[in-house]
Amino acid sequence: MTKRERVSAADPLDDLFRKPMLWEGESEESYLNLLAMVESEMSPANLFDKIRVHDFADKIWQERRLKRTQAALIGSARVESLAGLLSARFGDNLEEAVETAQDYYSGNPERMRRTRKLLVEMAITSEQIEANALHLRSAGIQALDRMITYKETARNALMKGHEKRQRKAKKAKGNSPSTGNAPERVIRLARQVSRP
Amino acid sequence: MASEKQIAANRANAKRSTGPKTAVGKSRSRRNAFRHGLSLGMARDELTSRKIDVLARALVHDDNDGQQLFLATSMAVAQVNLLHIEKTRTDMMDALEGRDSDSARLRRVAALDRYERYARTKRRRASEQLEALICDGSPR
Numbered sequence: 001m002t003k004r005e006r007v008s009a010a011d012p013l014d015d016l017f018r019k020p021m022l023w024e025g026e027s028e029e030s031y032l033n034l035l036a037m038v039e040s041e042m043s044p045a046n047l048f049d050k051i052r053v054h055d056f057a058d059k060i061w062q063e064r065r066l067k068r069t070q071a072a073l074i075g076s077a078r079v080e081s082l083a084g085l086l087s088a089r090f091g092d093n094l095e096e097a098v099e100t101a102q103d104y105y106s107g108n109p110e111r112m113r114r115t116r117k118l119l120v121e122m123a124i125t126s127e128q129i130e131a132n133a134l135h136l137r138s139a140g141i142q143a144l145d146r147m148i149t150y151k152e153t154a155r156n157a158l159m160k161g162h163e164k165r166q167r168k169a170k171k172a173k174g175n176s177p178s179t180g181n182a183p184e185r186v187i188r189l190a191r192q193v194s195r196p
Numbered sequence: 197m198a199s200e201k202q203i204a205a206n207r208a209n210a211k212r213s214t215g216p217k218t219a220v221g222k223s224r225s226r227r228n229a230f231r232h233g234l235s236l237g238m239a240r241d242e243l244t245s246r247k248i249d250v251l252a253r254a255l256v257h258d259d260n261d262g263q264q265l266f267l268a269t270s271m272a273v274a275q276v277n278l279l280h281i282e283k284t285r286t287d288m289m290d291a292l293e294g295r296d297s298d299s300a301r302l303r304r305v306a307a308l309d310r311y312e313r314y315a316r317t318k319r320r321r322a323s324e325q326l327e328a329l330i331c332d333g334s335p336r
Contacts, residue, residue, distance in 0.1 A: 021279075021286045047254055048327055051275065058282075069289075139299030143306040150309045154316070161320075 020058075023065065031061055042162070052158060059155040063148060070144045077133035079105060084132055085124050231304065232284045234311045238277050248272040257330050267326040274319030281312050 020031045038057040044050045082101035083094070090097040100118065103111035119125075134141065198206070216222045238244065251272035256264040288305045292298060 021282045023286060023289055048323060051323075137299070140302045143299060143302040146306045147309060150313070154313075 020061070026065070031057075034061060052162065056155065056158050056162075059151050059158065063151040063155065066144055066148045066151065070141060070148070073137050073140050073144065074130070074133050077136040078129060081132035081136055082124070082129050084136075085128060086118070086122070089118070089122060232288070232308075234281060234284060234308070238273065238280060244276060248276055251275060255326060261329075264326060264329055267322045267329065271319050271322035271326060274315045274322065277315045278312065278319065281308055281315060284308060 020028065020035075022028060022031065035054070035057040038060070039053050042049065042053050042056070044053050079098065079101045082104055083097040086097040086100055087094065090100070100115055104115040104119070106112065216225045240248075248269060249272075252265060252268040253259060255268040255271060258264055285305060285308050288301065288308075292301055292305070
């Protein structure tokens with residue numbers, strides 16, 4: 001049995017590779033599209049390459065997911081943040097400060113207009129709200145930052161390894177004409193899809 | 197420094213509370229510091245062993261080459277371990293739903309990267325050696 005036959009015959013392997021660990025609300029189709037894109041760029045020749053393709057796609061996917069989580073974490077603190085800034089006006093009446101802050105993000109034009117007027121009066125800017133939200137969630141944001149940095153580092157290491165193997169393969173072929181610059185295309189792809 | 201009186205009081209207090217007494221209490225307190233069990237290494241049930249075996253045999257060129265099989269098994273163990281870490285991470289993040297301000301839990305999720313890094317290094321080393329063995333006939 002040749003190597004290629006052995007790999008294609010090993011269907012139970014799909015269990016190890018094809019099932020992405022998706023978080024709630026994530027689309028399996030989007031993940032598989034990303035995987036297909038990476039696969040077409042890296043053109044895996046054997047099972048080792050297949051593992052690398054999955055690693056690379058996973059890292060891009062996880063990076064995007066963590067960036068989304070980070071944005072959601074900041075978003076979840078906006079009402080709390082604005083209520084905190086409004087407390088200068090409402091004093092001990094925290095409930096009213098929270099209600100006013102909720103009005104600002106309610107999507108109801110009339111309620112939003114009233115709150116906006118109050119924000120202008122109190123010279124509260126959206127930058128202040130964002131900054132206070134960041135401050136409120138700073139511990140969580142730091143944890144997510146660490147995770148994102150690790151994913152980026154791991155992705156870069158995978159890329160370096162891929163480039164090294166490509167150079168070695170090219171050298172072994174005796175500088176035969178290249179079929180394309182796969183590493184560069186994959187780097188470009190990573191940049192393109194890792195945007196939040 | 198504690199006085200003689202304080203030391204005697206501490207000893208008397210310690211005698212009154214010496215931890216869980218019942219088997220249920222002892223078994224519960226035994227798991228007080230348990231988080232996810234990733235530092236214990238992987239539990240090898242039948243299904244996990246089969247997955248490792250299938251992957252290891254798919255990675256080697258020659259099933260009868262003990263060295264190839266050893267390296268492929270190391271690589272497969274690390275690969276299955278990585279999947280287990282990812283599953284733990286997903287479960288922890290799912291448990292976080294609606295509690296996104298829980299930074300202590302997020303830090304715990306971030307701590308999983310340490311286990312991932314370790315498993316990844318093990319897999320990379322085994323993979324490099326195995327590929328070299330398959331291509332050149334000698335491990336790096």
